[in-house]
Amino acid sequence: MSYARVHCVGLVGVTGHVVQVEADLAPGLPAVVVSGLPDTALHEARDRVRAAVVNSGQRWPNRRITINLLPADLPKFGSAFDLAIAAALLGGAGELALTALDRVVLLGELGLDGTVRPVRGVLPMVTAAVRAGLDRVVVPAENAAEAAMIPGVRVRGVDTLHRLVGFVRDGTPLLEPPTPPTSPPPDGPDLADVAGQSLGRRAVEVAAAGGHHLALLGPPGAGKTMLAERLPSILPELDDGAALEVTALHSIAGRLPADGRLLRRPPFQAPHHTATVASLVGGGSGLARPGALSLAHRGVLFLDEAAEFGKNALEALRQPLESGRVRLTRSRGGTEFPARVQLVLAANPCPCAKPAGDSHCECTPLARRRYLGRLSGPLLDRIDVQVTVQPVRAAELMATESTSESSAVVAARVTTARAAAAHRWRPLGLNLNAEVPGPVLRRPPWRLPLSDTAELRARLDRGSLSARGFDRVVRLAWTIADLDGRDRPGRDDVLEATGLRTGEES
Structure with missing residues (x-):
C-alpha cells in the first residue's frame, strides 16, 4: 500500500478544525513534500519525523513522499501534526496496518529521539474532534489530563513513537490519563486583609456584582x-x-x-x-x-x-x-x-x-x-x-x-445580586447589568422616573457627563439596588452611582 490517511486537528485562533493527514509514497528520487498551507514549523516536520522514525527502530522509505493536509485551503500552524504525519507515512510504506487508528485523532510533537512532546491547545483541539464525531484521541502523555477534561471522549496518552507503533502493530496498551485531583485549589487573597477603605471596598463590591470596569x-x-x-x-x-x-x-x-x-x-x-x-x-x-x-x-x-x-x-x-x-x-x-x-x-x-x-x-x-x-x-x-x-x-x-468583612461574606451578596440581574435580563439573553444596552434602560418598563434622574440629565446637558456615562450611571444604580435587595433603583441609588462614576461624594 502506498497511501494512508489519519486524523489530526489544526487550530485557527481558539477554533479547532479536523485535518486529514494524507501520505502518498511513489517511485522516484527520495524526497518529502508537505502541502496544504503549512507554516515553517510544519515544513521542518520533515526532518523531525525522519529522525524520530529511524531512532524508533523503523525503516525509512526511500521513495518520493507527499504529505498533504486537508482541507488544503486552511492554514496549518505548529508541530502538533508530527505524530499524525509519522503514522500516515508508516502506514503508506506498509510498515503499519492503520486499522487501529481508524477515526482516531493523533496529536503530538516528535523529538529527534522519537519521544512525543506536549503541545499547546490540546483542549480546543479535542473539543473540535468531539464536535466532528471523533470520540477517540491519542495525545502526548503530558497532555492526557488536559484532554480528559472534555466529556464523551476516550483519551489515551503516548510518550514515544515506539509505543504508538507497538499499539498499532501488536495491541500494546497506551497510557491512561491520570485521575484528576478532587481537592479544591488553594484560596487566594481575602478581602478581610484590607484595612479600612470603606469606599474602595464598596466600589469593588459594586463592580463585582454588576460586571463593571473599575x-x-x-x-x-x-x-x-x-x-x-x-x-x-x-x-x-x-x-x-x-x-x-x-x-x-x-x-x-x-x-x-x-x-x-x-x-x-x-x-x-x-x-x-x-x-x-x-x-x-x-x-x-x-x-x-x-x-x-x-x-x-x-x-x-x-x-x-x-x-x-x-x-x-x-x-x-x-x-x-x-x-x-x-x-x-x-x-x-x-x-x-x-x-x-x-x-x-x-x-x-x-x-x-x-x-x-x-x-x-x-x-x-x-x-x-x-x-x-x-x-x-x-x-x-x-x-x-x-x-x-x-x-x-x-x-x-x-x-x-x-x-x-471576608471575601466569602461579600461573595454571597455578589452572587445574590447577580442572580437577581440574571433573572431580570434573561428575556434579553443577558446576565449582568453592565451588559445591558443603554436604549433598553431608557425605555419602559426599565426607564427610571424623571425625578430620580434629574441630576443626571442636568449633568448631561452641561456636558460634564457623556451619553455613555449617563447609561453607565443607570447601570450602576441597578447594581446597587440588586446588592441592597430592591426591585428597582431609587433616587438615593442614582446619587450613589453618580458618586461612584464621577469620584465625587454622593
Whole structure:
C-alpha cells in the first residue's frame, strides 16, 4: 500500500478544525513534500519525523513522499501534526496496518529521539474532534489530563513513537490519563486583609456584582493593589461553558496547570506597565496568540500604574472593552479571541505620588493634569466606577481585630445580586447589568422616573457627563439596588452611582 490517511486537528485562533493527514509514497528520487498551507514549523516536520522514525527502530522509505493536509485551503500552524504525519507515512510504506487508528485523532510533537512532546491547545483541539464525531484521541502523555477534561471522549496518552507503533502493530496498551485531583485549589487573597477603605471596598463590591470596569486613584500604600487583587475572590465560580472557554485560552497560551483540572475561578492578569500592544491584546507573527486581555476572559485584567502604560497599549483596549472580542488580522488570515473582562486601573494622582493638597507634593496643577491625562477621556469614559482611595488611618491599620468583612461574606451578596440581574435580563439573553444596552434602560418598563434622574440629565446637558456615562450611571444604580435587595433603583441609588462614576461624594 502506498497511501494512508489519519486524523489530526489544526487550530485557527481558539477554533479547532479536523485535518486529514494524507501520505502518498511513489517511485522516484527520495524526497518529502508537505502541502496544504503549512507554516515553517510544519515544513521542518520533515526532518523531525525522519529522525524520530529511524531512532524508533523503523525503516525509512526511500521513495518520493507527499504529505498533504486537508482541507488544503486552511492554514496549518505548529508541530502538533508530527505524530499524525509519522503514522500516515508508516502506514503508506506498509510498515503499519492503520486499522487501529481508524477515526482516531493523533496529536503530538516528535523529538529527534522519537519521544512525543506536549503541545499547546490540546483542549480546543479535542473539543473540535468531539464536535466532528471523533470520540477517540491519542495525545502526548503530558497532555492526557488536559484532554480528559472534555466529556464523551476516550483519551489515551503516548510518550514515544515506539509505543504508538507497538499499539498499532501488536495491541500494546497506551497510557491512561491520570485521575484528576478532587481537592479544591488553594484560596487566594481575602478581602478581610484590607484595612479600612470603606469606599474602595464598596466600589469593588459594586463592580463585582454588576460586571463593571473599575478605576482606583490614590497615593502609594493606600490599598489600590490589595483591593484589585481581591476582586476575583468575590466573583462567582465559572460555569461549565465559561470554564471550558477560559481553560481553552490558557491551553493555547501554554499556561495550564499540570493537575488537569478546569479553571473554575475567574482568571486574574496583571501585566507590567512596559507591556506592548501585542502582549496586551494578542498577536505575533504567523499564528497570533492570545494576550493578557484574552487570558483574563471571564475574569479581571488589572493594570497597575496605569498612567505609566504606553498610550498605544491603553488605546488598543477601547474596542475590545466594548465588543468583548479581540480581532487580529494577519496576511495569512484573521484570528478572533474572546475578551470579556473586568478592567481595573490603578494610578497615582501625580508623578510624585503625593495626595492632593499634601504640602510635600512637588507637582504643579498642570503636571498633575498631564499625568492623569495619559489615561485618555475615551478610555476613562468606558470605566463605570472611578473612585479616589485615601490613605489608611493609623487607627484602622493598627486595629487588633479586623472589622472588615471576608471575601466569602461579600461573595454571597455578589452572587445574590447577580442572580437577581440574571433573572431580570434573561428575556434579553443577558446576565449582568453592565451588559445591558443603554436604549433598553431608557425605555419602559426599565426607564427610571424623571425625578430620580434629574441630576443626571442636568449633568448631561452641561456636558460634564457623556451619553455613555449617563447609561453607565443607570447601570450602576441597578447594581446597587440588586446588592441592597430592591426591585428597582431609587433616587438615593442614582446619587450613589453618580458618586461612584464621577469620584465625587454622593
